[in-house]
Amino acid sequence: MPRRLRYPASEQAVGLLAALFLTGAATAALYFLRDWVETETVALLYLLPVGFSTALWGLAPGVASAVLAFFFLNYLFVPPSLPLAVIQPKDLVALAVFLVVAVVLSQLLGRARANMSRAQAREREAVAVSELAAALVGLQDQGQI
Numbered sequence: 001m002p003r004r005l006r007y008p009a010s011e012q013a014v015g016l017l018a019a020l021f022l023t024g025a026a027t028a029a030l031y032f033l034r035d036w037v038e039t040e041t042v043a044l045l046y047l048l049p050v051g052f053s054t055a056l057w058g059l060a061p062g063v064a065s066a067v068l069a070f071f072f073l074n075y076l077f078v079p080p081s082l083p084l085a086v087i088q089p090k091d092l093v094a095l096a097v098f099l100v101v102a103v104v105l106s107q108l109l110g111r112a113r114a115n116m117s118r119a120q121a122r123e124r125e126a127v128a129v130s131e132l133a134a135a136l137v138g139l140q141d142q143g144q145i
Contacts, residue, residue: 015057019065022049027072034077039091042077043098050102051109059110066102073098 026049030042037045046069054062078091 012058012060015053015061016064019049019053019057019061020068022053023065023068023072025049026069027076031076039073039077039079040094043073043094046073046098047102047105051105054106054109055113058113059106062106062110063103066099066106069102070095070099 023046026046030037030045034042050062050066050069053065074095078095080087
């Protein structure tokens, strides 16, 4: 089973706050555009802060961003606006699909980020072994080795 990467609690907290801020900023921008864009477009645009949050700060901030975007989408953009109620079944389906896509996107980007970190660690190890081998090749007697 692959080893999971652990980030310090302070880094996770900063990432979580940054992801929530990014999602809030996207909400503010989208709210001003609400008269010109459809709900489906808003849902697609919310995937941007979810993806950026995951790519920059990890899986937990990405999932938090997805859940927050889900609530903002429901509360501000799906009619009726402001209550957390959905009248049209198609809107309920759209919200559910959005949440699933956002969480899956976060999972995939989180795995890609973890794989990249592991690959970089393996690369550093390979470079260190290569440098050691190169240094040992030039030595002639056993005392030097």
